[in-house]
Amino acid sequence: xxxxxxxxxxxxxxSDGSVDEHSLRKLxxxxxxxxxxxxxxxxxxxxxxxxxxxxHCRVITAVIEFARGRIPVIAGTGANSTTxxxxxxxxxxxxxxxxxLLVTPYYNKPTQEGLYHHFKxxxxxVDIPQLLYNVPGRTACDMLPETVGRxxxxxxxxxxxxxxxxxxxxxxxxxxxxxxxxxxxxxxxTTREFVLMGGQGCISVTANxxxxxxxxxxxxxxxxxxxxxxxxxxxxxxLHRGLFLESNPITVKWALEEMGLxxxxxxxxxxxxxxxxxxxxxxxxxxxxxx
Numbered sequence: 001x002x003x004x005x006x007x008x009x010x011x012x013x014x015s016d017g018s019v020d021e022h023s024l025r026k027l028x029x030x031x032x033x034x035x036x037x038x039x040x041x042x043x044x045x046x047x048x049x050x051x052x053x054x055x056h057c058r059v060i061t062a063v064i065e066f067a068r069g070r071i072p073v074i075a076g077t078g079a080n081s082t083t084x085x086x087x088x089x090x091x092x093x094x095x096x097x098x099x100x101l102l103v104t105p106y107y108n109k110p111t112q113e114g115l116y117h118h119f120k121x122x123x124x125x126v127d128i129p130q131l132l133y134n135v136p137g138r139t140a141c142d143m144l145p146e147t148v149g150r151x152x153x154x155x156x157x158x159x160x161x162x163x164x165x166x167x168x169x170x171x172x173x174x175x176x177x178x179x180x181x182x183x184x185x186x187x188x189x190t191t192r193e194f195v196l197m198g199g200q201g202c203i204s205v206t207a208n209x210x211x212x213x214x215x216x217x218x219x220x221x222x223x224x225x226x227x228x229x230x231x232x233x234x235x236x237x238x239l240h241r242g243l244f245l246e247s248n249p250i251t252v253k254w255a256l257e258e259m260g261l262x263x264x265x266x267x268x269x270x271x272x273x274x275x276x277x278x279x280x281x282x283x284x285x286x287x288x289x290x291x
Contacts, residue, residue, distance in 0.1 A: 001099065001129060001158050002072065002182055003200040003222065004037030005214040007207040008045035010249050010256060011059055013265025019055060021062055023262045028066040030261070034211035036071065037218075039063060040101055040203055043076035044138065045249045050267040053084070057091040064096050074203075078103030078133060082118050089126040099129040101161060101203070106139035112147045123154045130156055135163035135186060145169060149176030161186040161203045162194075170197045189240040192233045195221035205248055206239045209255050210288045238284030245277045255281055259290065 009031070012023035031039060041063035042048045042056055051059065060075045067073050075092035077100040079085040089100050104110075105118060123130055132151060136142035142164070151157050159182025162169055167190055173183045184201050185194035191202040195218055207214040213232055220228035243251045247270065254273035256262045258281075266272060273281070285291070 005207050005218045006038040006203045007036050008040045008043045008203050011046040012262040015265050017267045025066045032070045035215040036211045038072040040074045048076050060092050061095040072098040074099045074101050076101050080105035082121050085122050086125045093126050093128040101131045101133050103133040104139050104141045104143050115143050119151050123157050129158045132160040145172045152177035152181050163187050165190050192229050208252050235288050238287040242281045242284035
């Protein structure tokens with residue numbers, strides 16, 4: 001259902017931490033113009049952990065309104081409480097999202113059986129296409145391919161954002177889940193190879209800063225054009241590394257501020273990028289042709 005370069009969109013904020021909907025509208029328009037294939041609203045990069053439930057739903061609704069059907073919108077609606085995940089997913093469905101992205105429950109470290117029943121409960125409660133999201137580096141919870149295979153049998157669970165960086169999982173997930181199940185990278189540094197090995201694309205942090213290049217790179221990989229994909233990705237490698245010098249989305253919000261696209265707001269406990277990293281990020285931006 002989804003493929004290409006899907007941006008994990010930041011949530012612009014004023015210096016006092018309030019959401020800046022004017023800048024959010026400009027970002028959505030820019031991504032449409034730059035060729036981004038879809039938007040994830042209020043995922044990790046969108047500071048889902050520090051938006052309250054009302055704000056979370058409002059930002060999802062605003063992105064859908066600003067997109068005006070020009071580009072698919074996937075709503076980040078995961079939570080470590082199953083009942084909260086149901087509420088957020090229902091909100092996204094009512095707002096008109098094309099699909100939802102649900103991260104594995106973080107901090108409480110559920111079992112594989114617990115993960116299965118969590119995602120099954122959300123899928124049965126809200127009839128909207130749903131993508132699983134596995135990112136053990138942030139959640140302390142790794143959803144194993146066998147569990148994903150079980151969940152793939154539920155009709156409205158349509159794919160997974162796999163952010164382990166483990167390329168061996170591409171073929172394993174494809175074998176367990178079938179060709180109709182979307183297998184999407186959540187790790188920019190390995191996206192090129194992930195797609196060349198059979199993935200459908202990426203949900204990308206780098207695409208916030210270099211949307212056109214990420215779109216071209218993933219399109220080349222989807223076409224099996226390794227040479228072109230490698231050439232484009234070579235210029236993006238610095239961003240893939242540099243945007244994670246501090247916890248996401250600290251660095252990417254600073255880069256977008258440098259580009260004049262958003263104001264400097266970010267919510268505690270996250271802080272603005274440490275000055276010692278500024279030059280390294282500027283160099284990575286320059287390497288990618290961003291000035």
